[in-house]
Amino acid sequence: MRKIAAQFFISLDGVVEAPDQWHFPYFNEEMGAAVDATLGTADTLLLGRRTxxxxxxxxxxREAAGGEDAPLAKLLGDARKIVVSNRPLEPGWRNSERIEGDLAGPVTALKNEPGTGRIWISGSVSVVRRLLAAGLLDELNLLVHPIAVRTGLRLFEEGGAPIPLKLLSCETFETGVLNLFYSPATSAGHGTYDDAKAHLPQHQQH
Structure with missing residues (x-):
């Protein structure tokens, strides 16, 4: 079964909106390699309409201009692009198609297609939220920036059920960015204050 992986630039206070306003001071070779490593394993992009x-x-x-980012632009253009939208797509960007309505069926069918290339999501908060709720997201890569943006859309909305995650790996960049990989967890586990007390030094227990 093919895997779906989502990647976000995210602030300490959980903001993922408009990273172009706060992300670039932290972009270095480590960040570039991390983005390239994720995108380089994908042959399909799953995107929300706004993204x-x-x-x-x-x-x-950018691809037509032939500048220094033209190779990345060509990579994105050549990839299969599946757009979650209730509105028809305007013709233009090659290899684009649309799905609408409930995601469970189409996304499950997509994951069951032959092949080993990953399905990659960049941005597209609403799509990631729906996939997490449906248990269809396999990996969540959060590039946590050491800044509190204090305004803007957050990845996890208030009022929903808890979403337990399992940490797969963690790397710290020279800029202080944390490169975190998570997978969904079946449960956050159980514990009480009395359970926690057992792990405190004796002089801290009250």
Whole structure:
């Protein structure tokens, strides 16, 4: 079964919106390698409509311009792009198709297609939330920046059920960015204050 992986630039206070306003001071070779490693294993992009429209408005032009980011633009253009949207797609960016309505069926069918390439999500908060709720997201890569943005859309909305996750790996960049990989966990486990007390030094127990 193919795997679905999502990647976010995220602040300490959980903001993922408009990373172009706060992310770039932390972009170094380590960050570039981390993004390339994730994208390099994918042959399919799964995108929300807003993210798709943003990408489609920028990357085809960059590919045509032939600048230093043209290879990445071509990689994105050549990839299969599946857009979650109730509105028809405007023709233009090649290899784009649309799914709508309930994601469980189409995404499960996508994961069951032959092949080993990953399905990659960049941004697309609403899509990731729906996949987490449906148990269809396999990996969540959070590049946590050492800044509290204090305004903007957060990855995890308030009021929903807890989402337990399992830490797969952790790396610290020179900039202080944490490169964290998680997978969904079946349960957060059980514990009480009395359980926690057993792990405190004796002089801290009250």
């Amino acid at each position: 798709y429209d943003s990408f489609a408005g920028a990357w085809p032009g």
